Amino acid sequence: MRIIEGQNTLLARTVHQLAIDSVHDEIVAPNPFAEAILFFRGGANGEEAPIRIIQGPKTMLGYSDNIEVDPQHNEVFMAQSRTNTVLVFDREAKGDVAPKRILHGPRTKLNRPRKTAVDPVNDLLVVTNGGEPEGLLFFKRSDSGDVEPQGILSGPKTEISREHRAGEVVLYPEGKKIFVTMSRRVGDPREGNRFASVAVWNYGDVGDVPPWAIFKGRRAELKGSMMGIALNPKAQELMVAHSYNPPSLLVYHVPELLK
Numbered sequence: 001m002r003i004i005e006g007q008n009t010l011l012a013r014t015v016h017q018l019a020i021d022s023v024h025d026e027i028v029a030p031n032p033f034a035e036a037i038l039f040f041r042g043g044a045n046g047e048e049a050p051i052r053i054i055q056g057p058k059t060m061l062g063y064s065d066n067i068e069v070d071p072q073h074n075e076v077f078m079a080q081s082r083t084n085t086v087l088v089f090d091r092e093a094k095g096d097v098a099p100k101r102i103l104h105g106p107r108t109k110l111n112r113p114r115k116t117a118v119d120p121v122n123d124l125l126v127v128t129n130g131g132e133p134e135g136l137l138f139f140k141r142s143d144s145g146d147v148e149p150q151g152i153l154s155g156p157k158t159e160i161s162r163e164h165r166a167g168e169v170v171l172y173p174e175g176k177k178i179f180v181t182m183s184r185r186v187g188d189p190r191e192g193n194r195f196a197s198v199a200v201w202n203y204g205d206v207g208d209v210p211p212w213a214i215f216k217g218r219r220a221e222l223k224g225s226m227m228g229i230a231l232n233p234k235a236q237e238l239m240v241a242h243s244y245n246p247p248s249l250l251v252y253h254v255p256e257l258l259k
Contacts, residue, residue: 006047010038016065017115017168017228023071024091026051030078035061037076037089054089056096061087066168070141072120075100079113079127086116086127088144105146109137117169117178122203126178128166135160136169136180138206153201155208160199170229175259176203177212179238181229196242198229200257213257215240233258 004011004027012031019028025042036055040048054076055061061078068077074091086103093100103125104110111131118125118141125139135154139147153160160166160182167181178201197216201209215238228241236255242248 002043002045004040004044004046004048008047008049009040010034010036010050010053014065017067019067019069019076021069021071021091026069028067028069028076030065030067032063032065035059035063037061037067037078039094052092052094054093054095054097058096058098059087059089060085060099060102066115068116068118070118070120073141075118077116077118077125079116081112081114081130084108084110084113086110086113086125101142101144103139103143103145103147107146107148108139109133109149109152113137114166115168117171119171119173121173122176124171124203126169126171128169128180129154130165134162135166136178136201151204151206153206153209157208157210158199159197159211159214168229170231172231172233172258174233175257177201177257178203178205179229179231181240198238198240215252231258 012033014032015029027040029038031038036053038050039052040050062080062082064078064080066079076089076091078087087099088101090100111129114128114130116127123141125141127137129135129137133152133154137149138151139149164182170179180199183196197214199211200213202212230239236258238252238254240250
């Protein structure tokens with residue numbers, strides 16, 4: 001229906017996650033190479049420039065390709081894997097502005113954080129950790145500074161490990177469920193040998209807890225990685241995008257998960 005592309009968009013080659021703000025009708029995209037956050041009109045089309053850009057030394061932004069928006073509290077979240085930090089900006093901020101909150105320090109256990117997910121209804125922030133402890137860290141949405149997580153989901157029963165990494169997270173506040181994409185590399189990485197899965201946990205699952213449900217293997221047709229994930233609770237659908245064998249968008253009808 002529409003394509004946003006071209007030099008004026010300032011989009012980079014690597015955009016591994018987008019955020020849709022349906023309340024304010026905006027599309028939010030990271031540009032990791034420019035160390036920037038780009039905001040577009042929800043109806044943007046063609047070679048259309050962003051309506052706002054957050055970029056500059058005060059922002060503390062580095063190379064990062066993740067983004068999360070909380071339209072209820074007018075905030076944007078971005079995990080910074082190189083500095084073990086989660087930065088929070090005002091949604092309407094633009095230019096070279098400092099974050100309104102910074103989550104950082106040894107007590108946070110942040111270690112190569114990869115993605116964030118926010119539940120404004122239940123005051124929850126979830127961060128996928130790429131380093132020890134491998135897994136999910138749970139914070140209050142408004143946490144700032146060097147604070148301990150409220151809980152950690154990590155251990156062999158979770159199936160999250162350095163070889164089987166947790167990626168993108170999406171939350172279902174109404175049913176208090178957590179959906180996490182995971183990819184596992186097997187053999188020579190240059191051959192693209194990866195196996196993907198989507199694991200589901202309940203709110204409150206902490207420690208070494210196995211997934212409540214999991215999609216994986218041949219029957220689920222999950223073969224790749226770099227997956228995007230979205231929920232359509234009204235239609236009781238789970239949508240997964242992945243980039244290998246071939247690039248696909250998979251849609252599952254899961255009434256038992258999205259009641």
